[in-house]
Amino acid sequence: MESRTPETSRHRRRRKHEYVCTICGRPQPFCWTCPCGFMICPYCMEENLWGMTCNGITWTCPDCGAVRGFGND
């Protein structure tokens, strides 16, 4: 008597470190992040670059004002 239930409903697992851009609200493969929880994707960063950075090396979090680097820290 075999009572096997085939795994028909297999949900795709979400990655734990999923980025959701604060600006556009979309899940992204990469975002720059701030400890306060703010995230920004490369697209939104580019669009808001004039307001986010003045030197291209660091960007300022609009939520908490923290200065963040573009490098992957």
Ligand SMILES: [Zn+2]
């Ligand atoms: Zn975005």
Ligand SMILES: [Zn+2]
């Ligand atoms: Zn912040």
